[in-house]
Amino acid sequence: MAGNVWVYVDHFKGAALPASYEAIAAAKTVGSKVTALIFGQGVDALAQGAFHYGADEVLLGDDASLADYRAEAYASLLSKLAKEQQPDAVLFPTSTRGREIAAMAAIDLDTGVLPDITEIKDEGGTLAAIHPIYAGKLLSKVVVNAKPALITLRGRAFGKPVADASRSGTVTKVAAAVAEGDLQTKVVDYATVEGRVSLADAGVIVSGGRGVANNPALTPPAEITDEKEKEIWRAQQGFIMIGELAQALNGAVGASRAAVDAGYIPYANQVGQTGKVVSPDLYIALGISGAIQHLAGMRTSKVIVAVNKDPDAPIFKLARFGVVGDLYEIVPALTKALKERLSK
Ligand code: FAD
Numbered sequence: 001m002a003g004n005v006w007v008y009v010d011h012f013k014g015a016a017l018p019a020s021y022e023a024i025a026a027a028k029t030v031g032s033k034v035t036a037l038i039f040g041q042g043v044d045a046l047a048q049g050a051f052h053y054g055a056d057e058v059l060l061g062d063d064a065s066l067a068d069y070r071a072e073a074y075a076s077l078l079s080k081l082a083k084e085q086q087p088d089a090v091l092f093p094t095s096t097r098g099r100e101i102a103a104m105a106a107i108d109l110d111t112g113v114l115p116d117i118t119e120i121k122d123e124g125g126t127l128a129a130i131h132p133i134y135a136g137k138l139l140s141k142v143v144v145n146a147k148p149a150l151i152t153l154r155g156r157a158f159g160k161p162v163a164d165a166s167r168s169g170t171v172t173k174v175a176a177a178v179a180e181g182d183l184q185t186k187v188v189d190y191a192t193v194e195g196r197v198s199l200a201d202a203g204v205i206v207s208g209g210r211g212v213a214n215n216p217a218l219t220p221p222a223e224i225t226d227e228k229e230k231e232i233w234r235a236q237q238g239f240i241m242i243g244e245l246a247q248a249l250n251g252a253v254g255a256s257r258a259a260v261d262a263g264y265i266p267y268a269n270q271v272g273q274t275g276k277v278v279s280p281d282l283y284i285a286l287g288i289s290g291a292i293q294h295l296a297g298m299r300t301s302k303v304i305v306a307v308n309k310d311p312d313a314p315i316f317k318l319a320r321f322g323v324v325g326d327l328y329e330i331v332p333a334l335t336k337a338l339k340e341r342l343s344k
Pocket of ligand 1: 208209210211212214215255256257258259270271272273274275276286287288289290291292293294297307308309310313325326327328
C-alpha cells in the first residue's frame, strides 16, 4: 500500500462535486491512510461526507481568504501542507479547479502530474495510473518518480462510491498560506447561467449531432427565409425533442462539435476531444457519425446506444445497441415508451 494519500475535495460554496467522493473512495483502495483537504469558509460540514466515503482525517483550511476558490490561495496552501507533511500522493477530481491546483502545486513541489486517469493501482508502494491517450485508443500506464504524485481522476470512471454513515475521523484545522493582502485576484461576483447541466456528473447523456438538422418535413416559420437560419431552427426543434428524451431519463443533453460549430447548441454541451470528457452509465448518440474526436469524449461510457441513418457509421462499431433509422422517427417513439414504462 502507498502510505498517506491525500484527496482534494472540490466543492462550490460547500456543495462537493460527486467526483471528490469518488476520489476519496479510490484513495482508500491504494492508501493506508486517507486525508481529505477541505478549503473554504464555513465548510466544516463537508468533513462528515469525507469521512463517510473513506477519509480518516480532514485538514480543514477555514478562512475568509479561502471563501472563494482562487488558485493561488488554494495551491499555495496545498503545497505548504505537502512540504510539511510529505504525503505519498494527492488525488484531485479532474475538474477545472482540480487540474489548475494540481498543475500549480506540481511546480511548487517539483513533482509530476498524471491528469485525467481512469484507473489507479498500488504496485509495491508506487502508484501506477492508467491514462487514456490518442483520443482514448490506447491506455498508457504511468507513474510519477517524485513525491508526492499528483493525480487527477476522471469523474465517474471509478464507479459510484458507497457511503458509510458510521465512519468518522479527526479534523485538524490549518491556517491559510497567503494573507488576503498578498493575493493578486479577487472574486467580485457569480452569475448563474440558467439551464446549464453538468455533463460531467450526469448518469445519462443524450447527444445530438449534425444529423439533428436533417428533418426536411419540419417547416420553419415564414419569417425565417435564410437557408442557414432554417437549418438552425430545424436543429433547435430537434434538440428540444432530444431534451425531452433526456428529461424522461433524468439525463443531460450533449452534442457533437459539428452541432456546436453550426450554431445548433452552445459549446457547453460539446462532448469530445475539445469538449467535455464524460463517462455516463448510458450515452445515446443521435445523428452522430462517430468521429475519433467525438469518441475521445465518450468512449468510456458504460452503455452506448446509437441511432443513425447510415448503417456504416463508425459509431456503430463502439455502440452496444445500434438502431439504423431516422432519429426523428426513433426518438419520439423511444421517449413515449420510456415515459410509459417509467411511470408504472
Ligand atoms: P457528421 O460527421 O456530419 O455526422 C452526422 C451523422 O448524422 C451522419 O452519420 C449521418 O448518417 C447521420 N444522420 C443524418 N441525418 C440523420 C437522421 N435524420 N437520423 C439519424 N441519423 C442521421 N467532434 C466532436 O464531436 N467533439 C469534439 O470535441 C471534437 N474535437 C475536434 C478537434 C479537432 C482538432 C478536430 C480536427 C475535430 C474535432 N471534432 C470534434 C470534429 C469531428 O472530427 C467531427 O467532424 C464531428 O464529430 C462530426 O460531428 P457529427 O457526427 O455530428 O457530424
